[in-house]
Amino acid sequence: MPRFAANITFLFRELPFLDRIEAAADFGFSGVEALFPYDDAASQINRRLTRAAIPMVLINCPPPNWAGGERGFAAVPGLSERFRHDFKRSVRFAEALGVARLHVMAGNVNGLVARQTFMENLRWAADEAPDMQLTIEPINGHDMPGYYLNDFDQAAEILDEVNAKNLGLQFDMYHAQMITGDGMSVWETHGNRAVHVQIGGVPGRHEPMGGDIDYPAFFAALDSGAYKGWVSAEYNPEGDTRKGLGWMDMVKGS
Ligand SMILES: O=C(O)[C@@H](O)C(=O)CO
Numbered sequence: 001m002p003r004f005a006a007n008i009t010f011l012f013r014e015l016p017f018l019d020r021i022e023a024a025a026d027f028g029f030s031g032v033e034a035l036f037p038y039d040d041a042a043s044q045i046n047r048r049l050t051r052a053a054i055p056m057v058l059i060n061c062p063p064p065n066w067a068g069g070e071r072g073f074a075a076v077p078g079l080s081e082r083f084r085h086d087f088k089r090s091v092r093f094a095e096a097l098g099v100a101r102l103h104v105m106a107g108n109v110n111g112l113v114a115r116q117t118f119m120e121n122l123r124w125a126a127d128e129a130p131d132m133q134l135t136i137e138p139i140n141g142h143d144m145p146g147y148y149l150n151d152f153d154q155a156a157e158i159l160d161e162v163n164a165k166n167l168g169l170q171f172d173m174y175h176a177q178m179i180t181g182d183g184m185s186v187w188e189t190h191g192n193r194a195v196h197v198q199i200g201g202v203p204g205r206h207e208p209m210g211g212d213i214d215y216p217a218f219f220a221a222l223d224s225g226a227y228k229g230w231v232s233a234e235y236n237p238e239g240d241t242r243k244g245l246g247w248m249d250m251v252k253g254s
């Protein structure tokens with residue numbers, strides 16, 4: 001069975017942010033992740049992680065200003081200084097939480113200069129934090145219009161060209177399905193680059209069951225394949241998070 005983490009930016013939103021950590025542990029998740037947990041002190045988050053006896057496995061860079069609509073700066077020409085400042089801050093926060101993975105967000109931009117900027121900043125980041133597993137994630141244009149990294153082949157080319165041992169693919173099955181209509185094929189082509197996996201149903205980004213993605217087949221592929229990392233539940237529960245966790249019981253029972 002895959003090792004499941006709960007993305008507590010999406011799941012357990014019925015509860016205050018810090019309480020979601022214990023809820024995730026109580027409901028069978030072995031870890032948590034969060035998009036931007038920077039509003040709480042690392043010491044407070046750590047206390048809750050210790051009490052729940054589970055790790056935080058991934059956070060996103062950049063820290064704050066998300067509410068202002070920015071989607072990162074790693075690929076935005078002219079903002080490398082801003083990106084590097086934010087990156088160092090994210091690494092410090094991740095280290096304080098014992099988080100081993102950092103998702104580096106590209107930003108809303110396009111064109112050849114953006115590609116060059118993205119690769120330069122990724123190379124710099126990989127050198128700057130050699131012990132941190134960095135990830136890049138293709139995100140579908142419906143959910144995040146204008147986001148630079150919106151295609152898995154594009155991500156694979158960038159990973160090959162940057163060629164840093166601590167940089168890999170964040171494979172979100174929800175985005176793979178939304179972008180191509182056939183997420184399983186994308187996994188077959190690019191799954192070997194994955195260092196982090198996320199799941200959510202299509203349509204609607206709800207619970208990973210039913211819908212257009214054959215999740216039982218995907219979980220079976222994960223069980224029999226080389227990927228042994230985290231599989232994070234990153235979806236908008238249809239109702240109360242706890243009532244929608246039947247998909248986990250199905251995986252455990254199979
Ligand atoms: O898929 C997503 O939306 C996330 O993994 C993410 O990092 C974008 O904020």
Ligand SMILES: [Mg+2]
Nearest residue numbers: 137172198234
């Ligand atoms: Mg994702």
